[in-house]
Amino acid sequence: MYHQLVDNHYDFGTGSWAVANNKIQMKLDQYGEYHPYLVDPKKSEFSESELTTLKETCLSLSSKNEADISKELYAQIPHIHYNQQLGYYSDLYVGHVTEGDFRANGSSGGFGTWIFKELLANHEIDGVLHIKPSNKPDKLFEYGISRTVDEIIAGAKTKYYPVEYSEVIKTVKQQPGKYAIIGLPSYIMEIRLLADQDPILKERIKYTIGLVCGHQKSTKFAEFLAWQCGIQPGDLKTINFRKKLPDAPASQYAIEVTGTINGEEKSIVKPMKELVGRDWGEALFKVRASDFTDDVMNETADVTLGDAWLPEYTSDSKGNNVIIVRHPVIKAIIEAGIKDGKVKVDKVDAATIFRSQSSHYRHTRVELGYRLYKQIKAGHWVPQKRTQPSKNFPWHRRKIQDEREAICLKVPEMYLKAVAKNDLNYFLQEIKPLRNAYQKLYRNIHRVKRVTQLLHLKK
Numbered sequence: 213m214y215h216q217l218v219d220n221h222y223d224f225g226t227g228s229w230a231v232a233n234n235k236i237q238m239k240l241d242q243y244g245e246y247h248p249y250l251v252d253p254k255k256s257e258f259s260e261s262e263l264t265t266l267k268e269t270c271l272s273l274s275s276k277n278e279a280d281i282s283k284e285l286y287a288q289i290p291h292i293h294y295n296q297q298l299g300y301y302s303d304l305y306v307g308h309v310t311e312g313d314f315r316a317n318g319s320s321g322g323f324g325t326w327i328f329k330e331l332l333a334n335h336e337i338d339g340v341l342h343i344k345p346s347n348k349p350d351k352l353f354e355y356g357i358s359r360t361v362d363e364i365i366a367g368a369k370t371k372y373y374p375v376e377y378s379e380v381i382k383t384v385k386q387q388p389g390k391y392a393i394i395g396l397p398s399y400i401m402e403i404r405l406l407a408d409q410d411p412i413l414k415e416r417i418k419y420t421i422g423l424v425c426g427h428q429k430s431t432k433f434a435e436f437l438a439w440q441c442g443i444q445p446g447d448l449k450t451i452n453f454r455k456k457l458p459d460a461p462a463s464q465y466a467i468e469v470t471g472t473i474n475g476e477e478k479s480i481v482k483p484m485k486e487l488v489g490r491d492w493g494e495a496l497f498k499v500r501a502s503d504f505t506d507d508v509m510n511e512t513a514d515v516t517l518g519d520a521w522l523p524e525y526t527s528d529s530k531g532n533n534v535i536i537v538r539h540p541v542i543k544a545i546i547e548a549g550i551k552d553g554k555v556k557v558d559k560v561d562a563a564t565i566f567r568s569q570s571s572h573y574r575h576t577r578v579e580l581g582y583r584l585y586k587q588i589k590a591g592h593w594v595p596q597k598r599t600q601p602s603k604n605f606p607w608h609r610r611k612i613q614d615e616r617e618a619i620c621l622k623v624p625e626m627y628l629k630a631v632a633k634n635d636l637n638y639f640l641q642e643i644k645p646l647r648n649a650y651q652k653l654y655r656n657i658h659r660v661k662r663v664t665q666l667l668h669l670k671k
């Protein structure tokens with residue numbers, strides 16, 4: 213089971229197995245990705261019931277999928293809607309927080325932090341499980357528990373960085389209370405699977421906030437961005453992945469990195485457009501498991517938040533969220549926020565929310581069929597997904613998937629070699645043919661599109 217999951221890259225590294233079984237712990241591997249390991253390699257025997265629990269707490273192995281879980285959670289809510297692409301929803305919004313500095317301090321519209329603050333203020337929860345800076349030597353960020361508004365605010369901002377929740381979930385099991393958690397789709401789904409196995413977690417984890425997630429990154433993504441700013445691997449202290457640039461569209465954000473350069477601590481701000489790694493389609497340092505989820509909209513979360521990547525909103529550099537509301541308490545919080553002028557949102561339709569993530573949907577949900585087909589053809593086991601394996605895609609879309617796969621599988625090894633040589637240019641040269649092949653494909657696709665449009669206009 214372990215090899216089926218981990219060796220085939222279907223493991224999201226959430227930490228659920230380390231919660232379900234204390235013979236397992238989470239560790240970062242040499243590529244900067246989390247995986248489960250035996251605490252004591254001599255104790256590798258698991259009983260039948262332990263194996264069943266492990267299977268049922270793992271997204272890639274569980275007998276339940278996101279549609280099953282979300283149906284159990286939300287189908288009975290009065291006036292709730294269901295949409296193939298979005299899952300269940302009671303309300304859909306695009307907008308931002310106007311109260312305080314939530315928007316300025318957030319990555320998008322600041323709703324992630326504001327909803328937690330409201331839940332705490334309304335005594336709905338005692339603590340929040342989210343991502344904070346880490347003081348451990350091998351990582352920059354980790355899941356932590358915040359119990360005050362100030363702590364919640366300090367944990368704002370998107371971290372394109374691997375995290376795992378085994379330690380904080382174990383704390384929840386030890387410390388009675390009401391908690392809310394934020395996470396990427398696989399993390400929220402595996403919290404639901406854990407809660408199905410463990411009544412204490414079911415009772416204590418009261419609310420879940422889901423983030424939309426293009427894909428997960430390894431630690432090397434942050435390290436590589438900082439290296440391009442002059443901070444050598446190992447010398448990076450902090451990174452803000454989403455620094456808003458006042459006069460630029462929201463989608464053109466910068467990073468701010470702090471680290472040691474020639475013995476001196478320095479902070480550097482660089483727009484992402486100047487850095488290799490900016491292209492989310494190219495997806496440098498993607499955790500491969502991200503290619504084997506079909507959950508774009510974090511369907512098992514009580515509310516899903518993403519960036520409003522829509523031309524009518526990105527022109528505002530301050531940022532906006534797309535918001536999919538499922539839980540009645542979160543619905544009431546947002547409605548009260550609208551009434552009290554704490555948030556400014558537009559009510560939108562499902563098509564608008566979908567449009568904000570259309571490329572993500574095509575890659576993650578639709579073209580998953582081709583990735584599954586390829587895995588099966590290569591003789592690998594594949595997890596059961598809602599998308600069926602298929603090779604029926606246009607030539608250029610199959611090629612794009614092939615190139616993305618090559619980048620995902622080959623780049624981590626090239627990066628390790630570059631770090632061993634202490635040579636950033638070596639890495640940039642090594643990845644050039646892969647990146648060129650991918651970019652050439654896109655250039656050709658755009659050329660064909662333009663010619664077709666011209667021919668169409670001439671008619």
Ligand SMILES: Cc1cc2nc3c(=O)[nH]c(=O)nc-3n(C[C@H](O)[C@H](O)[C@H](O)COP(=O)(O)OP(=O)(O)OC[C@H]3O[C@@H](n4cnc5c(N)ncnc54)[C@H](O)[C@@H]3O)c2cc1C
Nearest residue numbers: 318319320321322323324325342343369371425426518519
């Ligand atoms: C790896 C990753 C990929 C993403 N991909 C997309 C995408 O393709 N499309 C899209 O629309 N949106 C994506 N997002 C979500 C988006 O970047 C914003 O996080 C989201 O819109 C919330 O912004 P906010 O201003 O409301 O949140 P804020 O007020 O900034 O609060 C963010 C909250 O999220 C928590 N958080 C940060 N990083 C993580 C993490 N890695 N895991 C769990 N919790 C975290 C913080 O601790 C904080 O509580 C992604 C986020 C991540 C972490």
